[in-house]
Amino acid sequence: MSSFDLDSYLQTQQERVENLLRARSDEMGVHVPPRLLESMRYSLLAGGKRLRPVLCLAFAEAVLKKSTVSRVVEDAACSLEFIHTYSLVHDDLPSMDDDDLRRGRPTNHKVYGEAMAILAGDSLLTDAFALVAGGPEPVRGLLCRELAVGAGSAGMVGGQVLDIAEDRPAHIDYITRMHRLKTGALIRAACRMGVLAAGGDAEELDRADTYGDAVGLAFQIADDILDVTGDASSLGKPVGADAAAGRFTFPAVLGLEESKQLAAQKVAQAIAAVQTLEPGDGPLAALARYSVERRS
C-alpha cells in the first residue's frame, strides 16, 4: 500500500497548472484578437487531468528536491498543455473524429466554428513554442527541441496519422508504435522537459525517458481498457466510442486480461526507473500507478 496521498497531490498540482495556464494565456493574450483568444482559452481552461504538466512539474521537483520551481519549469509545464489542447481541438474536427463533446462540453468547433477551431489549434501549437522560447539560455533551446520532436511528424502527429490510416494492420507492433507516437511521445517529452528545465544531469534525463515511455504506453492501454469497462459520466464521452469508430485497441488485439498485465508491467518498469531519483514513496511512483488506476 502507498502512503503517498495522490488525491490531494493531484488536486494541488492541477489547481496550480490551472492558475499558470490562466496567467500565461492572459499575459500572451494582450496582442491577440479577442475572439481567437476566447476560442483558445475555451479549450485550454476546460479542465482535464493535466497529466503532462503535472509530470513535468513532478520531475523538476524530484531533480530540485523541493516544490518551488523556476518560471522556466512552469512555462515548460504550460507549453505541454498548450500542445495537448491543440491536438484535442484538431482531433475533434468534423474531418477527423467528428466529436461533439469533449470533457462533457461542446467541442471547440461546435462553439466557434470549424475555421476558428483550426486557427485556435494552430495558435496553441505555435504559442507553446513562444512560451518556452521566452526563457533563458541555454535551456530554452533544449526545451524547444524536446517539444518539437515529441509533437511533430516523427512524434504525436505521426502517431495520429498511423491511427487514421485505412490500411493499418491489427497487429500489436503497429498499435504499440502508433500509441508510442500518438500519446507516448508527448508524455515522454513532459518527463524529459521537467528534468531539463530543472537543470538535471544526463542520468536523470535517461531515467525520465524510460519512465515517460513506460507511463505513456500504460496510460494508453488503460485508456483503451476504460473505453470497454468505464462509465460514460466519468469519461465525459460515450463508452465504446473508440470501438464504435472501428479503432484498433489493445483489448481488441491482446484481449482484456493480457492488456491489463501489459499495463501493470509498464507501471512496474516506470517505478523501477525512478527509484534513485525518488527514494521511498512519492509522486512519480504514485503517478505511474495512477496512469492505469484512474477511472477517467
Add this chain to the structure above:
Amino acid sequence: MSSFDLDSYLQTQQERVENLLRARSDEMGVHVPPRLLESMRYSLLAGGKRLRPVLCLAFAEAVLKKSTVSRVVEDAACSLEFIHTYSLVHDDLPSMDDDDLRRGRPTNHKVYGEAMAILAGDSLLTDAFALVAGGPEPVRGLLCRELAVGAGSAGMVGGQVLDIAEDRPAHIDYITRMHRLKTGALIRAACRMGVLAAGGDAEELDRADTYGDAVGLAFQIADDILDVTGDASSLGKPVGADAAAGRFTFPAVLGLEESKQLAAQKVAQAIAAVQTLEPGDGPLAALARYSVERRS
C-alpha cells in the same frame, strides 16, 4: 535603373532553397509515416517564390559579407518555408478559403483528404521548430522565439483571424493591422532571423526589422493590386478571387492609385533602412522593389 541582376539572383536562390527543402525533409522524414511525409512534401516542394527563405538568406549574406552561410542560416531559411507552407495548406481547407487550386495544382486536401491536410499542416508547423531547435546555442533559442512570435496568435494566425472576422470594419487601419500580422509578421521574422542566424548585431537587427515591416506591407498591397490587375495564368488562381470572396483589400479601401503610392513609399522606406548594410545596389534593395513589381 538597377544594375543588379535580380532574375538570375532569384533563380539561383530559389533553386538553393528548393534543394535545401528537399534535403531537410528527406533527413527529417526517416521516422515519419510515409503517407504523411508525402503529403507534407507535396505542398512543401510545390515551388513558389520562396520569398521568406530568400529574404532570410539575403540578410545573413549581407551581415556576413559573403554568400556561403552556415547550416544554422540554412535551417532558419527552411523553417520559414515550412511555416509558410503549413499556413497555405490550412488556409485552403474547405472550412477556410475552400480553394481547389494552389500554384496551379490541386490543393493538399483535394489530393490527400481533409484530415491528412490538417495533420500535414500541423507537422510542417511543428517540424519548423525542430529544424531551428536542432542548431547550436545560443542562436537556436533566439530563432525559435522569432518564429513563434511571428507565426502565432499575436502574429500570422492572429492576422488570419482578423481576415475572416465577420464584423471587420472596411477601414485602412484595420486592413493594415490585419496584413501586418497575416503576411508581415513572418516576413519580418524572416529578415530578423537572417541577421540573428548570421550573428549580426542589434543595429543590424533593427534595420532588418524596419525593412521587413515595410516590405511585408508592400508585398501585401501588391498582392491585392495583382488580384485586380493580374492575369490568372501567372497567378495560378482565378483573378478577382479575393474580391469575389468578399475580402477587404487595399484597392477596395484606398483606391488603386493610392494603394500603388503607398506600396512605393514602403519600398523606399525599406531600401533606406538597409543602405548601410548594403552599400550600392544589391539583393536587399532589389528584393524590396520586387515585392511590388512582380507579376505573380
